[in-house]
Amino acid sequence: MNPVEQLAQYSTGHWVSQMVYAFAKNAMGDAFEGQVKSSEQIANTCELEAQPTYRLLRALAPLGIVKQHEEQQDHFELTELGSFLTSTHPMSMVDKVLLEASYEHVLMWTHLAEYLKTGEMAPSKVFGLDNYFGLFDARPEHVDVFSKAMSCYTNDEVAMINAMPTLDFTGIEKMVDVGGAYGALLKAILGKHTNMQGILFDQQAVVDRVAPSEQMAVQGGDFFTNVPADCDGYFLKHILHDWDDALCATILGNVVKVMKPDARIFIGEFGPVPGPNEPHLSKMFDLHMMICLNGKERTMDQWTTLLARAGLTVKAVHQSFGPLCVIEAQRA
Ligand SMILES: C[S@@+](CC[C@H](N)C(=O)[O-])C[C@H]1O[C@@H](n2cnc3c(N)ncnc32)[C@H](O)[C@@H]1O
Incomplete structure (x- = not known):
C-alpha cells in the first residue's frame, strides 16, 4: 500500500x-x-x-x-x-462490537483532537457527565451493553489467564472480583477451583442484574469507599486503567485496609506498555482510557511505583499469548 x-x-x-x-x-x-x-x-x-x-x-x-x-x-x-x-x-464478538463501535464510544473518540489541547474528558465535553460511568445513570441501557462487552473481553482473556504458566491460585479460599461486571472472570475461576468461594463486587446497578450462586456471592458498592473484607484474593481486571494514580491509590488502599494479611492482589491489564515502536494493544487502549476517564495503561515502572504508593510490592508478572498481563502484588 x-x-x-x-x-x-x-x-x-x-x-x-x-x-x-x-x-x-x-x-x-x-x-x-x-x-x-x-x-x-x-x-x-x-x-x-x-x-x-x-x-x-x-x-x-x-x-x-x-x-x-x-x-x-x-x-x-x-x-x-x-x-x-x-x-x-x-467466542462471539457481537457484544464487543456493540460497545466499541457504539454511538457513545464513537462520539467520545471525536473529542481526541480537542482533548490534547484541553485535557477535558470526553464524557464531560460530549455528554455533560463527570466521567464515563455517569453513562450508567444517564443511559441505563448502557449498563447492559457495557457489561456484556466486558464478558466478551473476558471470554478471550480467560484463555490467556489459563495459559499463564506461573499464575497459581493455590491457597486462595475466597476471591473478590473487584469491579467484576457480570462476573465472567470470577465464574471462570470458580469453575476451575471448586473449593474456592467468590464475591462479585461492582456498582449496584450492575450486580442487580447478576444472580448469586452457592459459590458466588454478589455485592453492590463503591470501591472508592470500601470493598469486601477478610478475603485472601482480590482480582482487579481492567479496573486500575480506568483511573489516574491518585484514584488508583484510593482503590488499592481500600483493598489493603481490609484484606487478610497474606492476601494476594491480581491486577489484569493490557500491558505492561512496552518500549518505543513496539506495537501493543495497550498503546491504543491507553488513549481510550485517557479520553473516557483520564485513566491510562501503565509501563512496568509505573506499576511498581503505583503499587508502592499503596504499600504493595510486585510478587510476579504473569503473561501468556495475548496482550493481557496479570501483575500479582502483596503487602510490602
Ligand atoms: C472496565 S470495567 C471492567 C469489568 C471487569 N472487571 C472486566 O475486566 O471485564 C470496570 C468496572 O468497574 C465498575 N466500577 C466503576 N466504578 C465503580 C465503583 N465506584 N465501585 C465499584 N465498581 C465500579 C464498572 O461498573 C465496571 O464493571
Whole structure:
C-alpha cells in the first residue's frame, strides 16, 4: 500500500467500524443460519431495506466477513471470520462490537483532537457527565451493553489467564472480583477451583442484574469507599486503567485496609506498555482510557511505583499469548 492509500485507509477507519457495527446490531450474522442466502432474504429476516442491505454485504465481502457469489451476485455466505459475528459462536464478538463501535464510544473518540489541547474528558465535553460511568445513570441501557462487552473481553482473556504458566491460585479460599461486571472472570475461576468461594463486587446497578450462586456471592458498592473484607484474593481486571494514580491509590488502599494479611492482589491489564515502536494493544487502549476517564495503561515502572504508593510490592508478572498481563502484588 502506498502512503496515500495507507493514510486514506486510516482516515476512514470509522467507516469500517460502522459497517461491522451495522452488521452486528441488526443480527445479520445470525440471519445466515449457516447457509448461502440472498441479500433480500437477509434483509427480510432482519427487517431491513433490500438495496442498502445488498450494498453493505457487497462492501463487507472484501473485508472477509461475507463471501459474495461470482454468478448469483445477490447471494452471500458467512465466512469463518463472519461467524464470530453470530450470537451463537462460542467466542462471539457481537457484544464487543456493540460497545466499541457504539454511538457513545464513537462520539467520545471525536473529542481526541480537542482533548490534547484541553485535557477535558470526553464524557464531560460530549455528554455533560463527570466521567464515563455517569453513562450508567444517564443511559441505563448502557449498563447492559457495557457489561456484556466486558464478558466478551473476558471470554478471550480467560484463555490467556489459563495459559499463564506461573499464575497459581493455590491457597486462595475466597476471591473478590473487584469491579467484576457480570462476573465472567470470577465464574471462570470458580469453575476451575471448586473449593474456592467468590464475591462479585461492582456498582449496584450492575450486580442487580447478576444472580448469586452457592459459590458466588454478589455485592453492590463503591470501591472508592470500601470493598469486601477478610478475603485472601482480590482480582482487579481492567479496573486500575480506568483511573489516574491518585484514584488508583484510593482503590488499592481500600483493598489493603481490609484484606487478610497474606492476601494476594491480581491486577489484569493490557500491558505492561512496552518500549518505543513496539506495537501493543495497550498503546491504543491507553488513549481510550485517557479520553473516557483520564485513566491510562501503565509501563512496568509505573506499576511498581503505583503499587508502592499503596504499600504493595510486585510478587510476579504473569503473561501468556495475548496482550493481557496479570501483575500479582502483596503487602510490602
Ligand atoms: C472496565 S470495567 C471492567 C469489568 C471487569 N472487571 C472486566 O475486566 O471485564 C470496570 C468496572 O468497574 C465498575 N466500577 C466503576 N466504578 C465503580 C465503583 N465506584 N465501585 C465499584 N465498581 C465500579 C464498572 O461498573 C465496571 O464493571
